[in-house]
Amino acid sequence: MPDELRTIQVTVNGTKYDRQVRCRKLLSDFIREDLRLVGTHVGCEHGICGACTVLFNGQTIRSCLMFAVQADGAEITTVEGLARGGQLHPLQEAFWENHGVQCGYCTPGFLLTALELLQRNPNPTEEEVRIGIAGNICRCTGYQHIIESVLAAAAKMGAKTV
Amino acid sequence: MKPCNFDYFDPKTLEEVVVLMRQYGSDGKILAGGQSLVPLLNFRLAAPAALVDINKVKELDYVREVNGKLAIGALVRQRVLETSEAIRSKCGLLAETAEFIAHPQIRNRGTVVGSICHADPAAELPAIARALDAEMKVVGPDGERIIKAEDFFVTLMTTSMDPSELMVEVRLPTLGPRTGWAFEEFAIRHGDFAIVGVTAAVTLDEQKNCADARLAAIGVSEVPYRDSKVERLIMGQEISESLLDQAAHQMVEGVEPSTDLHASADQRKHLLRVLTKRALKKAAGRALKGFEKGRGKNA
Amino acid sequence: MSKTWIGKNVKRHEDPRLLTGRGTFVDDITLPNLYHAAILRSPHAHANILAIDASEALKYPGVVEVVTGEDVVQKTRPFSVVVKTPFKYYCAAVKKVRYVGEPVAVVVATDRYVAEDAAALVRVDYEPLPPVVDPEAALEPGAPILHEEVGNNISCHRLLDYGEVDRAFAEADLVLKERFVFPRYSSVPLETYAVIADYDSSSGVLTVWSNFMGPFTLHPVTAMALNIPENKLRFIIAKDIGGSFGIKSSIYPYIALIGLAAMKASRPVKWIEDRQEHLMASSSQTDRVSYREVAMRKDGTLLAIKTKIIDGVGAYLRAPEPATTFRPIGNYVGPYKVKNLRVDAYDMMTNKCPTGPNRGYGCHQIYFEQERMMDMAAEKLGLDPAEIRLRNFIPADAFPYVTPSGGIYDSGDYPKALKLALEMSQYEKLREEQKKARKEGRLFGIGIAVGVDPSVSNMGYITVAMPAEVRSQPEYLPKSGAVEAATVRMDPLGGVTVLMNSTPQGQGHETVVAQIIADELGVSPDDVVVVDDFDTSESPWSVSSGTYSSRFASVGTSAVVIAARKIKEKMFQIAAHTLKVSPQDLELGQGKIFVRQDPKRNISLKRVAGTAHWDLLRLPEGMEPGLEARGVFHFPMADAPDSKDRVNSSNTYGFMAEVAAVEVDRDSGQVKILKYISVHDAGTIINPKIVEGQIYGGALHGVAGALFEELVYDQEGQFLTGSFMDYLVPTAAEAPKLEIGHVCSPSPFTPLGSKGAGESSSETAPVLIANAVADALAPLGVKVTELPLTPKRVWALIHDSSSTEVGR
Numbered sequence A: 001m002p003d004e005l006r007t008i009q010v011t012v013n014g015t016k017y018d019r020q021v022r023c024r025k026l027l028s029d030f031i032r033e034d035l036r037l038v039g040t041h042v043g044c045e046h047g048i049c050g051a052c053t054v055l056f057n058g059q060t061i062r063s064c065l066m067f068a069v070q071a072d073g074a075e076i077t078t079v080e081g082l083a084r085g086g087q088l089h090p091l092q093e094a095f096w097e098n099h100g101v102q103c104g105y106c107t108p109g110f111l112l113t114a115l116e117l118l119q120r121n122p123n124p125t126e127e128e129v130r131i132g133i134a135g136n137i138c139r140c141t142g143y144q145h146i147i148e149s150v151l152a153a154a155a156k157m158g159a160k161t162v
Numbered sequence B: 001m002k003p004c005n006f007d008y009f010d011p012k013t014l015e016e017v018v019v020l021m022r023q024y025g026s027d028g029k030i031l032a033g034g035q036s037l038v039p040l041l042n043f044r045l046a047a048p049a050a051l052v053d054i055n056k057v058k059e060l061d062y063v064r065e066v067n068g069k070l071a072i073g074a075l076v077r078q079r080v081l082e083t084s085e086a087i088r089s090k091c092g093l094l095a096e097t098a099e100f101i102a103h104p105q106i107r108n109r110g111t112v113v114g115s116i117c118h119a120d121p122a123a124e125l126p127a128i129a130r131a132l133d134a135e136m137k138v139v140g141p142d143g144e145r146i147i148k149a150e151d152f153f154v155t156l157m158t159t160s161m162d163p164s165e166l167m168v169e170v171r172l173p174t175l176g177p178r179t180g181w182a183f184e185e186f187a188i189r190h191g192d193f194a195i196v197g198v199t200a201a202v203t204l205d206e207q208k209n210c211a212d213a214r215l216a217a218i219g220v221s222e223v224p225y226r227d228s229k230v231e232r233l234i235m236g237q238e239i240s241e242s243l244l245d246q247a248a249h250q251m252v253e254g255v256e257p258s259t260d261l262h263a264s265a266d267q268r269k270h271l272l273r274v275l276t277k278r279a280l281k282k283a284a285g286r287a288l289k290g291f292e293k294g295r296g297k298n299a
Numbered sequence C: 001m002s003k004t005w006i007g008k009n010v011k012r013h014e015d016p017r018l019l020t021g022r023g024t025f026v027d028d029i030t031l032p033n034l035y036h037a038a039i040l041r042s043p044h045a046h047a048n049i050l051a052i053d054a055s056e057a058l059k060y061p062g063v064v065e066v067v068t069g070e071d072v073v074q075k076t077r078p079f080s081v082v083v084k085t086p087f088k089y090y091c092a093a094v095k096k097v098r099y100v101g102e103p104v105a106v107v108v109a110t111d112r113y114v115a116e117d118a119a120a121l122v123r124v125d126y127e128p129l130p131p132v133v134d135p136e137a138a139l140e141p142g143a144p145i146l147h148e149e150v151g152n153n154i155s156c157h158r159l160l161d162y163g164e165v166d167r168a169f170a171e172a173d174l175v176l177k178e179r180f181v182f183p184r185y186s187s188v189p190l191e192t193y194a195v196i197a198d199y200d201s202s203s204g205v206l207t208v209w210s211n212f213m214g215p216f217t218l219h220p221v222t223a224m225a226l227n228i229p230e231n232k233l234r235f236i237i238a239k240d241i242g243g244s245f246g247i248k249s250s251i252y253p254y255i256a257l258i259g260l261a262a263m264k265a266s267r268p269v270k271w272i273e274d275r276q277e278h279l280m281a282s283s284s285q286t287d288r289v290s291y292r293e294v295a296m297r298k299d300g301t302l303l304a305i306k307t308k309i310i311d312g313v314g315a316y317l318r319a320p321e322p323a324t325t326f327r328p329i330g331n332y333v334g335p336y337k338v339k340n341l342r343v344d345a346y347d348m349m350t351n352k353c354p355t356g357p358n359r360g361y362g363c364h365q366i367y368f369e370q371e372r373m374m375d376m377a378a379e380k381l382g383l384d385p386a387e388i389r390l391r392n393f394i395p396a397d398a399f400p401y402v403t404p405s406g407g408i409y410d411s412g413d414y415p416k417a418l419k420l421a422l423e424m425s426q427y428e429k430l431r432e433e434q435k436k437a438r439k440e441g442r443l444f445g446i447g448i449a450v451g452v453d454p455s456v457s458n459m460g461y462i463t464v465a466m467p468a469e470v471r472s473q474p475e476y477l478p479k480s481g482a483v484e485a486a487t488v489r490m491d492p493l494g495g496v497t498v499l500m501n502s503t504p505q506g507q508g509h510e511t512v513v514a515q516i517i518a519d520e521l522g523v524s525p526d527d528v529v530v531v532d533d534f535d536t537s538e539s540p541w542s543v544s545s546g547t548y549s550s551r552f553a554s555v556g557t558s559a560v561v562i563a564a565r566k567i568k569e570k571m572f573q574i575a576a577h578t579l580k581v582s583p584q585d586l587e588l589g590q591g592k593i594f595v596r597q598d599p600k601r602n603i604s605l606k607r608v609a610g611t612a613h614w615d616l617l618r619l620p621e622g623m624e625p626g627l628e629a630r631g632v633f634h635f636p637m638a639d640a641p642d643s644k645d646r647v648n649s650s651n652t653y654g655f656m657a658e659v660a661a662v663e664v665d666r667d668s669g670q671v672k673i674l675k676y677i678s679v680h681d682a683g684t685i686i687n688p689k690i691v692e693g694q695i696y697g698g699a700l701h702g703v704a705g706a707l708f709e710e711l712v713y714d715q716e717g718q719f720l721t722g723s724f725m726d727y728l729v730p731t732a733a734e735a736p737k738l739e740i741g742h743v744c745s746p747s748p749f750t751p752l753g754s755k756g757a758g759e760s761s762s763e764t765a766p767v768l769i770a771n772a773v774a775d776a777l778a779p780l781g782v783k784v785t786e787l788p789l790t791p792k793r794v795w796a797l798i799h800d801s802s803s804t805e806v807g808r
Ligand SMILES: Cc1cc2nc3c(=O)[nH]c(=O)nc-3n(C[C@H](O)[C@H](O)[C@H](O)COP(=O)(O)OP(=O)(O)OC[C@H]3O[C@@H](n4cnc5c(N)ncnc54)[C@H](O)[C@@H]3O)c2cc1C
Pocket: A046, A047, A048, B029, B030, B031, B032, B033, B034, B035, B036, B037, B038, B039, B074, B100, B101, B102, B103, B106, B109, B110, B111, B112, B113, B114, B115, B116, B117, B118, B120, B122, B123, B124, B125, B165, B166, B167, B168, B191, B192, B193, B194
């Protein structure tokens, strides 16, 4: 049975893409292989590790649990879309300053998850951060520096909007 | 871990969905949030010939109050349980339970109805549906019908819907001020499916006795477990510690949970007893609070 | 040398690329005309393969090649391993499968989706055989045999005897014996195995991109298996590796398999392992059953240790195994001054996935027995668990200290570290809290665990797996040493580039190297470019290269220091020549070399560099032009095992002392960690945040093994934990919050005094938590001898002991 092809239009990090995709292609594979945005990582392909997290119409989702065809007409933000004009996003800065990164494989997923978390709750407690990022697995950091990074980012971002 | 090939459809109207489902029958699958279905596809544990994606059927994206019932359409995400004011005020149980379901990224996508249709024996929403006697509005080639929760869950991951049917809406009763509710669960990690979970809703009468009690448990049988004996035991009674103990003991009488990787049968029974009591106590406590508040207003 | 940068939390150089999605992991690499592989795996634990029919798969559109066992026997050889036991381990199943998940065929196709479709079309006829899954059962007469040519399931057996064990036992006041079970859990990096292989038939070179982490001793092993000369097997390691924690050593059979597929298909082939494959068939630590006996004096003095350990190494003994058993051989006694030790070690082949390194490699297993046993002895003798440890520690003035099994501990102050941990935990107060909690019927426990943290493996330790008689044969090549190299280069404008070959997996080597260079050469870390791209055909590497056994902080940094000092010496000679003074009169600072007595007379580093590259006639006579130096550091004390099986298995030895408090929920059996104090002695610390990060990660890895994770097989050898729904990796919601303390005993054996810290708490955390849980459950009179302490297991411990308990 030959794969059915569809043409989709998606906006990723502000850039419009028209692409032909096979209907069964996972969104994660599409982002990585077709758009060559390899910052989005894949760690399990069953929805648990969170490495593939992207913003889909402004909300975090698992890109391994969606098909690329479903993204037709959508706006997606990947880790590549966080820094603007060579300027790191405050979240990225906070991760840098607080050693929130070791191997960096989980990092894109954590950044996008934390971004949504701080949008919903700009001033979270440590416990709220722990629960808020519990949908992402990191194997390197024991999470402590990631938690500190998110709390530091909250402070930074709060300070900025004031 | 890549899915098998399938025909893909993304109709925009319910009508088209019905036509497609009639055409494919058991070879087709509805794709809602995909948070349970896509993992199965990726593991190649499921390989339907066709996927009918309902994400573009915008007419299914609604939360309404109809005749004192809360109607939640098939496209409503689990995340909405947390954000919708209507749901929070009319059926706070749903709002509070949402936090037990996976993680924000999953709830942003997974649907309320999808969870009920998936009928995982450890999922939270089916328990609420069962406890509150939800009604499932389904549509198929032969038209529309309502399935009662007690008839809906057949066994593990199996419902009484026909493969060619689609569930368009779940209807849940709104909970009044004298009804208290709770969801108590034990899961190994935050956001995991429950090892055991119990939901309770308790309504008090004028005398502060229990006018209505509803309890359903997950993780202890193949479908959400409800025991009318337990509910009858409580109804008409004043809520007391010993009554709760009796109810908790009664609750485990009829279950024969299984042992698996993560919990033993005895442990599940024990947890069922403990969580039943906790859930009832919390629900009754809340009902009492609502009662006092109501009385304060009347006075 | 001034320490301006060493000891500082310099922000990592790696991070900007990783934070912006610009890292380069293997799967990010693509090649023209790239094909993709899917591996068909055995559904049986043990079965004969009667026939394989790939014709349907080959007909499937998009498929170009299928590799099966037949290709494997024809084109490859079994992998070599230290022992001479005559089993054959090939890169895929040949005639027989011996574990669930063993590769049976590889399908090469235009993309992974199609490759998976076609793999399902390969027909394999199996004749199932009875399996053996438990290492102890594998030892029993009549057990199913995995390898007929071996005749039993023993891949290696050694009886190692140090001191006078029998006499010590005869003289003891107290003898304790206990059986312990340590489960299989694994590294589970977030990035799985990844291989791209490309064979150039004109040159005969097979180029492989992968996330292999070393040791590069496995490079010749792979070359031999593929029948390729070593210099024609080119390993390129991706710049970024998504974690490893040991497991990416064991990728090499897949490198061979995908290499074979690329050769047969005459196309570049990519294989990205999926999570299910990773959990089922990559690697894990051994599952171990052990019987430990200790002889004690009344006062708590540990006189002797006997242990019989039975490690399950899976279907084939795969190099670097049986290192789980032997890697800690020099530090088997841990931090204790006991002189008598007997280790009776069996490495059993069972119908499970082959094993390999996992963070802590071999140490967490022995410390589990050891530290559990110390607590049991303390209880019998009425001593506090802290006290019994303090009484047995090697004293601070005894270093360098030689252990009975030949380990040479470089430095340490164990009592000081434990006392600090006790103080930080407010130990006395915790005990008070415990009393109160117990009165209320709560299960509150306090645990202590200590351990010696070995780093930089001696390449020779593994030969202890062979009897001394074999090692003394004239034709036997002894193995010894532990080495690392680095190249430092200053360009004509004064910029510094360092070439490393350490295959880091998140440990921040680029940053640490820049810090060292900054201090050595008086530049800013930001001006230092560190290139850590590993390519066997271009990099300066040795068989011991790689990032494993926590080696970078001692051996890698030392090589950098040596190379930097060589350059510095040369610059001083040039400066002295220019300024017409003696090099001894010069000093380095602020980008200049100046005359100590008269700082106005100086020359900038830039000018010195310019001279070295561009003004060659102004160089001192006989000096080689340019500014580049290679530093090689190797440990002189890493000798081969002696005739009595004594060996200094590692080169620096850190220490950790930890205290934890837990509460156990009676109803669910769940353990909650309330406090976790972790004190470390890793010698000189170059970047504190990086070390902290290693400790946090290592501790959680150990906690995961203690409470959550296990690779489970049923009695039929079916694998039950093939997804993250079943293999439970802790998240931020479950992770404990650590408080870290430091003690610093610089290593006298490294130029900076640094030691490894990458494994550290992963070695003590499992027993730390076990001790705390045991303490919590002590009122119930139950024994804790097995991990993981999942709610299910703990619940059973609680409720079997007190079935009258009713919940709240
Ligand atoms: C990591 C992870 C953790 C999770 N943890 C939890 C948890 O703790 N508790 C929990 O309850 N769930 C959990 N889930 C599952 C999640 O809640 C799913 O969203 C839910 O089970 C299914 O909803 P869906 O909309 O995603 O349905 P889909 O995955 O799209 O569909 C699921 C099934 O239902 C059918 N279906 C869906 N909608 C309809 C319809 N309208 N009519 C007929 N059939 C339909 C589909 O055909 C399919 O068979 C988890 C999922 C993941 C990935």
